[in-house]
Amino acid sequence: MAASDASERAAERDEDRRLFVAYTISATLWLLLTTAVGLLLSFKFPYPDLATSPYLSFGRLRPIHTNGTFYGFASVALTGIAFYVVARASGRPLWAPKLAWAALWCFNIAALAGSVTLDLGINNGDQEYREWVWWVTLFFLAALVLSLIALVGTVARRAESDIYISNWYLCGAYIFTIILGITAILPWYQHGLGQVAVQGFYMHNAVGMWFTFLALGTLYYALPKLLNRPIYSYALGVLGFWTNLVFYPVIGAHHFEFSPLPWWFQTLAIVFSVGMLVPVVAGTANFALTIRGRWERVRRSYALPFLVVGVAYYFLGSSQGTVEALRSLQAVWHLTNFTVGHSHATMYGFITFVAWGGIYGLLPRVTGKEPNLLAAGLHFWLALLGVTLYVGSLSVGGTLQGLDWLHGDPFIASVEAASPFWVARAVGGSMMFVAHLCFAYNVYWMTLGRRAVHAATPAAAGAQPAR
Amino acid sequence: MKSASGMNNVVMLVAAPLVIYAVLAIATGVIPGIELSRTPATPGVVPLSAQAARGREVYVGEGCSYCHTQQVRPLKEDLVFGRPSVAGDYVYDTPELLGSERNGPDLSDIGDRQPSEVWQYIHLYEPRAVVSESIMPSYRWLFRIKPHADPGDVVVPVPPPYSPPHGVVVATAKARDLVAYLKSLRQVPLRPAAGTSPAAAASPGVRAAPGGGGR
Secondary structure: HHHHHHHHHHHHHHHHHHHHHHHHHHHHHHHHHHHHHHHHHHHHOOOOOOOOOOHHHHHHHHHHHHHHHHHHHHHHHHHHHHHHHHHHOOHHHHHHHHHHHHHHHHHHHHHHHHHHHHHHHOOOOOOOOOOOOHHHHHHHHHHHHHHHHHHHHHHHOOOOOOOOHHHHHHHHHHHHHHHHHHHHOOOOOOOOHHHHHHHHHHHHHHHHHHHHHHHHHHHHHHHHHHHOOOOOOOHHHHHHHHHHHHHHHHHHHHHHOOOOOOOHHHHHHHHHHHHHHHHHHHHHHHHHHHHHHOOOHHHHHHOOOHHHHHHHHHHHHHHHHHHHHHHHOOOOOOHHHHHHHHHHHHHHHHHHHHHHHHHHHHHHHHHOOOOHHHHHHHHHHHHHHHHHHHHHHHHHHHHHHHHHHOOOOOOOHHHHHHHHHHHHHHHHHHHHHHHHHHHHHHHHHHOOOOOOOOOHHHHHHOOOEEE | OOOOOHOHHHHHHHHHHHHHHHHHHHHHHHHHHHHHHOOOOOOOOOOOOHHHHHHHHHHHHHHOOOOOOOOOOOOHHHHHHOOOOOOOHHHHOOOOOOOOOOOOOOOHHHOOOOOOOHHHHHHHHHHOOOOOOOOOOOOHHHHHEEEOOOOOOEEOOOOOOOOOOOOOOEOOOOHHHHHHHHHHHHOOOOOOOOOOOHHHHHHHHHHHHHHHHHO
């Protein structure tokens, strides 16, 4: 009995490892494809006659880039991490891994079918981040439901008596997004201006109730694990969870300030955007105080710097969002490229860096294979400098656009004013794409590669032998 | 063994976020959606013609609204695009195309601001033929180059150096539909009536505009 138990346990661990590997490889392939698309888009600003085929046109590729990075890359990467984290924090292997495999198929069918239909000009009405037509979205929702069942089943069978805070964030993300997806997909109640209200609600919640919760859940597990110390305050984590849940749903209308949506509805969104400082400061302070005094460990790790950048951009991007929501500043920045910079500060500087930190920190623990350190360093610096150049240039260029409009210049003057900053953005984007190639190279070595540098001590990966 | 209460209970782990978020989603997403879907039309706003409706599908399929908004804000700088948009303008606009980014100008009133069909055709075929600094993509797949025009063809007088070396540029049905849609984008004038007219809906915004960047 004992012997068969042990071999069963080993088989279950092996299944968890193969899942983590498959999710990471799948996410990496979508990262390469969809950021190649993003790179092409960025070069279309200085060179509008570049690649003029309808299948490579700006209007069709833009939603392929946004939906593909959101749902093909980031969602899959963070779901792979979520399965690992929830299982480990529960002290058990993942329950019903078959569901997780089925979810991976659904994620990929959705991303593939969504990209192909968008390229054929078939979409859900240019509604940002829900451009996929309904049957494609159903595959994505199926992936979320399957993942949630596997995650909750694992927590229900946990060996510990407590449910660690990261499991609240991670399970919550799937619950919220399933509800959100259903409200977004049902067409019968949203017409005209009503659809505008739903769109504001949807597009913002798709980021803040999905990716934010997944990334925070990852941070609450990976940061203490890699630093080898407990989280600074469990209570701040709980506070962040509930305030984010209660404040966030209201703020979507700040994407439609000065629109014909009811004025009080816009005002309410702005008030709650300011309220979001509570969970953001609670989370950032908690992470910063956990890191405090352990910089030597950060310096010697190839995974922790990604998480530290993720925390920094979480604070910068989120507080920028609060400031941006204020009417006096929206009057300048709304509808300019400043918004595009903001979305990359959050989705890339925060979400993507946390996903990378999670993969670099946790994946070698299950495969026993470490990444190439030079490639990891190149990945980190090119991605950090690239995204900072990207956000910085679009922040300046977007501000100039807004000021040109305010001065009553002819519209084309705002295009000319932003042009040099679009070139800088393309340079930043190129650096980011090269960083992704370095990451893909490292994913190969952490998964399929034959070289096992520290096969005997997989636990040392990420945090490195600091002892 | 397992603590049954609060944040260590697996039922709570699912039920509490589920119920709270479902309530919030209904209150802040679904109910505003239902209520605002019932907005009455601004007097004079009518459904699109069949051809313009097909053109709107081309507009959506090509993703025009990623760079062109259809919302004139009650701000001084937006008045070049028309009068401030009001709730009743969007009654027949599903999917909504308000947009979030202006890499190109707002199109709420483009049918009035640029009524020339010829300009629209040339601009779609090669934007830089009419606005040299434009960064808009050229939509050449909405046109065909034929050796000779047939009766009934819409021939587009593309100026050199953008005209093809041989033959003529002819608008396809999709291009004709799209231009019909663009021509249909005309704001109806608001009646200056007091009380509950749609004009009242815009007034809070107009009042707030001076604080919001207008002078």
